[in-house]
Amino acid sequence: xxxxxxxxxxxxxxxxxxxxxxxxxxxxxxxxxxxxxxxxxxxxxxxxxxxxxxxxxxxxxxxxxxxxxxxxxxxxxxxxxxxxxxxxxxxxxxxx
Amino acid sequence: xxxxxxxxxxxxxxxxxxxxxxxxxxxxxxxxxxxxxxxxxxxxxxxxxxxxxxxxxxxxxxxxxxxxxxxxxxxxxxxxxxxxxxxxxxxxxxxx
DNA sequence: CGTACTTTTGACGAATTAGTCCAAACAATA
DNA sequence: TATTGTTTGGACTAATTCGTCAAAAGTACG
Numbered sequence: 001x002x003x004x005x006x007x008x009x010x011x012x013x014x015x016x017x018x019x020x021x022x023x024x025x026x027x028x029x030x031x032x033x034x035x036x037x038x039x040x041x042x043x044x045x046x047x048x049x050x051x052x053x054x055x056x057x058x059x060x061x062x063x064x065x066x067x068x069x070x071x072x073x074x075x076x077x078x079x080x081x082x083x084x085x086x087x088x089x090x091x092x093x094x095x096x
Numbered sequence: 097x098x099x100x101x102x103x104x105x106x107x108x109x110x111x112x113x114x115x116x117x118x119x120x121x122x123x124x125x126x127x128x129x130x131x132x133x134x135x136x137x138x139x140x141x142x143x144x145x146x147x148x149x150x151x152x153x154x155x156x157x158x159x160x161x162x163x164x165x166x167x168x169x170x171x172x173x174x175x176x177x178x179x180x181x182x183x184x185x186x187x188x189x190x191x192x
Numbered sequence: 193c194g195t196a197c198t199t200t201t202g203a204c205g206a207a208t209t210a211g212t213c214c215a216a217a218c219a220a221t222a
Numbered sequence: 223t224a225t226t227g228t229t230t231g232g233a234c235t236a237a238t239t240c241g242t243c244a245a246a247a248g249t250a251c252g
Contacts, residue, residue: 018197018198018199019198019199020197020198020199028241029241029242029243030198030199030200031199031201031241031242031243032240032241032242034198034199034200034201035159035200035201038200041239041240041241042239045114045171045174058160059175059176060176061181063174063175063176063177063179063180064176064179064180064183066180067171067174067176067177067180067183067184068180068183068184068187070170070171071167071180071181071184072184072187072188074166075141075163075166078137078141078144078159078163079155079156079159079221080155080156080159080160080163081159081163081188082185082188082189083156083159083160084159084160084162084164084167085163085167085181085184085185085188087160087163087164088164088167088168088181089178089181089185090162091164091168092168092177092178093139093178093182114227114228114229115228115229116228116229124227125211125212125213126209126228126230127212127213127214127229127231128210128211128212128229129229130229130230130231131230131231134230137209137210137211138209163215166247
């Protein structure tokens with residue numbers, strides 16, 4: 001199970017960026033970003049645009065990864081998650 | 097936008113149950129349930145089985161309502177929520 | 193090895209959130 | 223309107239989460 005933190009770390013290391021740089025862009029302490037990458041803390045959705053820019057990832061892909069991790073970590077053990085997601089999609093679509 | 101709290105309240109009133117009864121089943125204070133129904137507090141997923149039983153709703157339907165409310169309230173404003181949910185569904189399906 | 197840089201750890205206080213308790217407000221009805 | 227039961231609000235405490243900071247640990251390289 002890949003976490004959002006691992007995803008961030010992989011990409012950051014691909015680019016050879018230090019935590020310090022990315023954390024500065026996010027305006028948070030280096031230690032917090034370190035913890036986020038190791039899943040000791042959670043990223044907020046407000047961080048996504050900056051993360052996308054800094055790590056040179058499409059905002060869409062970044063959001064998708066975030067959403068996946070968020071849902072699976074909070075709701076992953078529910079019995080009817082699949083149905084719940086399908087229903088949520090229906091709701092979204094029908095009120096576009 | 098219907099909240100999970102409204103959903104619970106509607107059903108409870110349909111059955112003519114007082115907060116006191118349902119709260120007792122959940123082993124929480126009446127005032128907390130009142131707040132949950134008015135969206136001042138949030139229900140936890142641990143409450144779902146008891147809520148389903150007490151309010152005589154299929155656990156599946158209860159979970160689905162919970163999931164919808166949870167996702168929409170936390171992630172509702174994201175630009176690519178739809179894609180995120182689709183991707184999450186794919187992930188779930190592919191590792192069944 | 194020594195130096196400089198990066199990352200991790202943990203102590204600490206601040207802020208947020210959850211729960212208890214009880215009194216006040218509200219509702220229904222005799 | 224009195225009485226009884228229901229619901230809400232707010233004060234208070236407890237628990238959880240969040241961020242800062244600095245020291246320790248790890249890494250690379252002269």
